[in-house]
Amino acid sequence: MNNTIADTYEIAMGRWSRRLSRSFLDFVAAPSCGALVDVGCGTGSLTLAAANRYPDARVVGIDLIPDYLTDALREEASNIELKTGDALSLPFENNSFDTAFSQLLINDLEDPEKALAEMVRVTKPNGKIAASVWDRAGGLTFIRLFLDAAAILAGVEGEKLREEVFDVPYQDEDDLYDLWSDAGLGDIETATLAVRMDFIDFDDYWQSLMGAHSLIRNFFNRQYADTAYEIQQATRLAYLGGKTDGRRSLVASAMAVRGVVPA
DSSP: OOHHHHHHHIIIIIHHHHHHHHHHHHHHOOOSEEEEEEETOTTSHHHHHHHHHOTEEEEEEEESOGGGSOHHHHHHOTTEEEEEOBTTBOSSOTTOEEEEEEESOGGGSSOHHHHHHHHHHTEEEEEEEEEEEEOHHHHBHHHHHHHHHHHHHSHHHHHHHHHHHHOOSOOSHHHHHHHHHHTTOEEEEEEEEEEEEEESSHHHHHHHHHHHOHHHHHHHHHSOHHHHHHHHHHHHHHHHTTSOSSOEEEEEEEEEEEEEOOO
16 A cells, blocks of 8 residues: 555554444444445445454445555455445446445445435445545534634634534534435434544644645645644644643544435
8 A cells, every 4th residue: 555645544543443443333333244335435444343243244334535445454354355436426236235334435425316316226225325425514523623723813714614614514513414314214313422532742743734624635735834823722722632742532523325226
């Protein structure tokens, strides 16, 4: 794998997506055998969690970025298969899987409706379709600390950044419910899932933040030195919360939805 891509993702979000995978799989309640597909699997947090939880199942992970799909991941569990492919045009036959799920992908796609339609197409009747997305505006404290400081100190450009990061489709459970309903799925349920983001110190937090979202990183790198320093120091003060530097544990929440393919 390209170490830069892998390391950046792992530091920024990979460690948290692994934690989210456990709660998300509890919510999905997939069958313990059969065929499962993880759409937009990234570096495989959910794929591996599903393979370990369901050792008798066939677990397929698919992602558009081939550098994420490593031999090391395949070696973690014998029931994992990895494929390169687009969520908007899955390379599988109709009715290929008993469950299709996707973690932290749906609201980053240009056409989430089409991706969901593809998940429905490749899933058998009575099979489950599920997804989770970060609750960006209300549930990602570690990003909010920075974005609020940027909006205050960088003026219009900072406010625009905050809007771009937060203004994504399907920002609440009702929106996700409607998306699943419009796709013809039944027995729809939604939930909010919470994990803790634990940081060793501010430097660990800052490194994670700069890798978490390209818009944030690019914005910060564009700032004049004085403005960049002010934003970083304001974010640092928010992180410290009046205490000495050190470990912090911040809550992050995600919204999840599942439904059943009609018979």
